[in-house]
Amino acid sequence: MIVSDLSTAGVSRRLGKGQLFLRTGPFISRIQTSIASIQSGIALLYAGFPVYDDAPFADFHVALERPPNLRRWFRPQVTFKFDGWAPFKPLPLNQAFAMFEWGMNWCVVNHAHRYLVLHAAVVERNGCAMIMPAPPGSGKSTLCAALVSSGWRLLSDELAVISLATAGLVPLPRPVGLKNQSIHVIHQRYPDATIGKAAHDTTKGTVAHMQPPAESIARQQEEARPAWVLFPKYTPGHALELQRYSKAQSLLKLVENAFNFTVLGKQAFDCLGQVIDDSDCFTLEYSSLDEAVSQLNALEIPAPCA
Amino acid sequence: MHETVWGLAAGARLHWREWEGEVVLFHENSANIHQLSPVAVTALRLLMDEPATNATLVQKTASCLDIDVDAPLQDDIDQLLSQLRRLGIIQAVQP
Amino acid sequence: MRVEKPLVVQVVNNIDLLFSLNLAQWDLFIRQARRANLLSRFSVTLRDQGRLDQVPEQVRTHLESECHLADQQKRVIEWEIGRIREALDTVDLPVIFLKGAAYVAADLPAATGRRFSDVDILVPKSRIREAEQALFLHGWFAEKLDPYDQQYYRTWMHEIPPLRHAQRRTVIDVHHAIVPETMRLHPDPEKLIADTYATGDDERLRVLAPADMVLHSAAHLFLDGEYQNALRDLVDLDQLLRHFSVQEGFWDALYRRSVELELSRPLYYTVCYLVKLLETPVPASLREKLQLDAPGGFAGFLMEKLFDEAVTIHHPSCSGRFSGIARWVLYVRGHYLRMPLYLLVPHLLRKAFMGNPETA
Incomplete structure (x- = not known):
């Protein structure tokens, strides 16, 4: 059963009772919420994901609630709870869906040390994965959305999940977060893309999410080999420029973007060393998405992945 | 101060990766990662083989890399040793 | 009425139950153990017994994750032990570790x-x-505290404000006694220091x-007014007693x-709960001797009820109807034991005002 097999009312009812078990990548989350914007967001943006009415075991038990205080009346808020405990402060209610997404990331980052987890987008073609670690504002998510709308498979938009045992990339597809102008850009370029309701005035500006392609969800159990590490940078008016980047520097940057490098210690160092060994490393400066996508489509597959 | 003999800190665990001549050092005990210059790599490798004073390490590094012993090299080694000490990678040892 | 023990307590007593x-x-089990801060312990125990691969795959994700966290913690503490030794060596002071760090230092x-x-x-x-x-x-460096908290620590607590390392973010609590100065109980720190021993070759x-290690842990558990980790602390004590006996x-x-x-008195409570x-x-002989120090009558009964409530895991599946209140009363009691009465009100009012007393 997938989410879209259920009616919108059916999704809401299950969420209200805390009876919705959603599978994303290797994880099952039991979600409880009565907040309408999250219910409709899940129904729309997670439409293709597997869902269970009752699973004996859930990796994460999460709830999104409106805190029971006076603010509820004049400035409504939302709290994210992990098994009854609120790890962070409430946010304004209009950011509820974004908070759900951030909370789901938090669950993985804090409880999945079986994997090395990086702050990076991961896309794949022909079984070869491209890891794109990048700071906010670098256009990483826009490029990721453009690539997955042009035939690349989405492994993850925010979290690169790497198996310590195989150094393979584990898919964790979820809706792609878009910020500010990129919401409009993606909407214009790909009119068929399904984009959810925008939340304004978040700490990250205006945020909306794009539904991942059906094929990415259908193949969410299928790992990919690391092949490229790409540091993209969007610079308006800049001519396309793809350059080889030092492997040692690339490793240092991956370490900077790793959430649990210090937790895993030597295993993380070995694993990232393997990723860098097997990957070609580049920086990409671009202003035209078309040019960037066709440049990346033309990348040669490195020998270890071929 | 310059009579101090330096050696690897007790229990220190170091791991290396090298690509195209660039070296990344991982200090497992502190989970810190460092990029080392060729001079630093050479000096640290020598120190791992055998404890040394600042002066002897300068000599050995110079002969290993076939470069001259000069003031900049001495400054580099002094600075490297004090950094490695602060990072807990090396310590003063009994000669 | 005999209430069935929470699953996580049953597993403390018999880890084979997991299978x-x-x-x-x-x-x-995972949710209760995580909330009680005991999931790492069970995970590492199973791994050390070579039995992690007998656990269902979905479950193993979480147990392995906890093993990684535990390994990191051990690495960090072993590293920090050396750094603290190096710092205190400059003023010719040995390092005497307490609680968790002591268990690691002494490899207990x-x-x-x-x-x-x-x-x-x-x-x-x-x-x-x-x-x-x-x-x-x-x-x-001392963490930024407001002047009120600074003074509270320095005047009434048995420690100076926590020190956080500027780069590594590790925190040291420097104590000069094992219970606060103002408590009506006064274990003499000089006696404790005189009886310390070196954990290895390094004096x-x-x-x-x-x-003393057992008594400190017991005092910490039953006098400090913090009960979030009560079960974890009892497990420590259980392990210490089984090891030292x-x-x-x-x-x-x-x-x-x-x-x-x-x-x-705290040893009496400890023994009651552990048994x-x-x-x-x-041994029965110790329990009989300690019985003489037991609180009597209604106070004793009330105290037992409160501790019964407090010494359970704070997970929705284990909370009794009133355990929130019970924990708050215990918090008040912890502070009452710690300070002369006139000091009690201002600090509590302030804490209650600034946040939830359970987490203050």
Whole structure:
């Protein structure tokens, strides 16, 4: 059963009772919420994901609630709870869906040390994965959305999940977060893309999410080999420029973007060393998405992945 | 101060990766990662083989890399040793 | 009425129980154990027994994750032990570790998968400024506290405000006594320091004598007013007692020392709970002697009820109807024992105003 097999009312009812078990990548989350914007967001943006009415075991038990205080009346808020405990402060209610997404990331980052987890987008073609670690504002998510709308498979938009045992990339597809102008850009370029309701005035500006392609969800159990590490940078008016980047520097940057490098210690160092060994490393400066996508489509597959 | 003999800190665990001549050092005990210059790599490798004073390490590094012993090299080694000490990678040892 | 013990307590008593759980019971167990801060301990124990691969795949994700966290913690603490030793060596002070860090330093079974956030050390009161100065020069700074909290720590608590390392973010709590100065119980820190022993060849790395280690842990659990980790602390005590009781004359020494240090009351509570909850093998003779120190009548009954409520895991599946209130009353009681009465009100009011008393 997938989410879209259920009616919108059916999704809401299950969420209200805390009876919705959603599978994303290797994880099952039991979600409880009565907040309408999250219910409709899940129904729309997670439409293709597997869902269970009752699973004996859930990796994460999460709830999104409106805190029971006076603010509820004049400035409504939302709290994210992990098994009854609120790890962070409430946010304004209009950011509820974004908070759900951030909370789901938090669950993985804090409880999945079986994997090395990086702050990076991961896309794949022909079984070869491209890891794109990048700071906010670098256009990483826009490029990721453009690539997955042009035939690349989405492994993850925010979290690169790497198996310590195989150094393979584990898919964790979820809706792609878009910020500010990129919401409009993606909407214009790909009119068929399904984009959810925008939340304004978040700490990250205006945020909306794009539904991942059906094929990415259908193949969410299928790992990919690391092949490229790409540091993209969007610079308006800049001519396309793809350059080889030092492997040692690339490793240092991956370490900077790793959430649990210090937790895993030597295993993380070995694993990232393997990723860098097997990957070609580049920086990409671009202003035209078309040019960037066709440049990346033309990348040669490195020998270890071929 | 310059009579101090330096050696690897007790229990220190170091791991290396090298690509195209660039070296990344991982200090497992502190989970810190460092990029080392060729001079630093050479000096640290020598120190791992055998404890040394600042002066002897300068000599050995110079002969290993076939470069001259000069003031900049001495400054580099002094600075490297004090950094490695602060990072807990090396310590003063009994000669 | 006999209430069934929470699943996580049953597993403390018998880890083999895990292999008869179905997936739904595993789900409950992981949530309870995580909340009680005990999941790492069970995970590492299973791994050390080579039995992680007998666990269902979904469950193993979480147990392996906890093993990684426990390994990291051990690495960090071993590293910090060396750094603290180096700092205090400059003022010619040995390092006396307390609680979690002591279990790691002395390589005790209680260290297995033990999670903790601070390194606690004991320094003679007369040398506390020197110690603080030396740690400061090695990168540890007092956390920003408002002047009220600063004064509270320095005047009434048994520690100076926590010191956080500027780069590594590790936190040291420097104590000059094992209970606050204003408590009506006064275990003499000089006696404790005199009986410390070196954990290995290095005379500068020390921990409390076995009986003192147990008494400190007991005092911490039953006098500090913090009960979030009560079950975890009881498991520590269970492990310490099982480990030390192999030593000839340990139980007698423990009783004598508890009287000498005025800590027989918390030891009584500890023993009650350990026997009741974790089936710790405590000899009847010790329990009889401690019985003489038991609180009587209604106070005793009320106290037991409160502790019963407090010493359970704070997970929705375990909370009784009133346990929130019970924990708050215990918090008040912890502070009452700690301070002369007139000090009680301002601090509590302020804490209640600034946040939830359960987490303050």
